[in-house]
Amino acid sequence: MxxxxxxxxxxxxxxxxxxxxxxxxxxxxxxxxxxxxxxxxxxxxxxxxxxxxxxxxxxxxxxxxxxxxxxxxxxxxxxxxxxxxxxxxxxxxxxxxxxxxxFPKITKQDILDFEKKYKGSDEERTDLIQLYVQHQGNMDAITESALCCSQEDEPRLCSIIQAAIQSGEVEEFPAFTKEDAKKKKARRKRADKERQEAEEMQKEMGLGDEDDSLVMMLQQRQKAREQNYNSFLSDLEAKYSKKSEKSPKAKRGKKK
Missing domain, CATH: 1.10.287.110 (DnaJ domain)
Known part of the structure; x- marks a missing residue:
């Protein structure tokens, strides 16, 4: 076949x-x-x-x-x-x-190095603006999809988006500019719960500071967010992947 x-x-x-x-x-x-x-x-x-x-x-x-x-x-x-x-x-x-x-296995240090380089970069800004437009200002979806994003990053990300709106770069979506305070509070509670669950899971799994521990934790987090296609781990691994070896010259024109 x-x-x-x-x-x-x-x-x-x-x-x-x-x-x-x-x-x-x-x-x-x-x-x-x-x-x-x-x-x-x-x-x-x-x-x-x-x-x-x-x-x-x-x-x-x-x-x-x-x-x-x-x-x-x-x-x-x-x-x-x-x-x-x-x-x-x-x-x-x-x-x-x-x-x-x-797609070689990534380490804890790879993640930390990437996060340090990514946060505050033009690449992060471009990705964030794309997510803002894609999700029409829904911060729940934006924070779920954004790379290297924690609850502490939200004010910084919001300021980037707000500046883009004020400059006319993107349109103003009510979901962002008029977000209900209860929704923001609920998002903070979910983030706190996730952090607590991650810490408990780390203890249960006996994970320490070895290279694979953070990667494993991120994989566990992703299992709880299967519907989130643009996960942190998969995007990071894809970004860190090596260039494929050049394939041999192909023969043309034979039908399947």
Whole structure:
């Protein structure tokens, strides 16, 4: 069975871009990040309840190999075909090992270094403004999605958004400018509860200051926010991922 047929069977679409939830015009960075997020959801270690998890994970690896290779992607974009005999698909490869090369395990120090660099940066501001527009000023959704965001950061983030509104950069959404005080209070209570639960979980799991402890805590936090697609951990891992090795030259034009 060819790659496109496998995608149809496992993901209900033979369109490689639709499998990743992106547009055909997606950049290399967007493809990479979407691949990471989708593959993370079906990773055999994280989705043991899915009997097709391993097969889905392998198919996603092949899909990414095609779209990350310029020649293979050009063939697919122009003809809607995949060269099943090209080296990147025909060679015997461990897609789990390949995934780990692309997305190496991050450490506590990686997180701390990233947070120090990210907070107050132009990148943080750009991400925040995008979230403000995307969620139409809903601070619950914004704080859920923002990277490196804690309750202590909220006043700073609000001031950034307010400045953008005053300058005319973005429109004024009532959900932000007229947010009810009770809603703000409820958000603070949720944050305090999360912090307490995290501390209790850390004690129960016997976690100390070793490198993996913070990462594990963030993973546990993400399980409680499965609906939040732009999680801190997945975005951070994607940002820290290494560039993929250049794929061998592809052979053109063979139909699946």
């Amino acid at each position: 060819g790659l496109l047929e496998q995608c149809e069977e496992l993901f209900k679409t033979s369109n490689l871009y639709e499998v990743l939830g992106i547009k055909k015009e997606a950049t290399e960075k967007e493809i990479r990040r979407s691949y990471y997020k989708v593959s993370l959801k079906v990773h055999p270690d994280r989705a043991p309840e899915d009997p097709q998890a391993t097969e889905k994970f392998q198919v996603l690896g092949k899909l990414y190999a095609v779209l990350s290779d310029k020649e293979q992607r050009a063939v697919y974009d122009e003809q809607g075909l995949v060269d099943e005999e090209c080296d990147i698909l025909s060679q015997d490869r461990s897609w789990e090992d390949h995934w780990r090369l692309l």
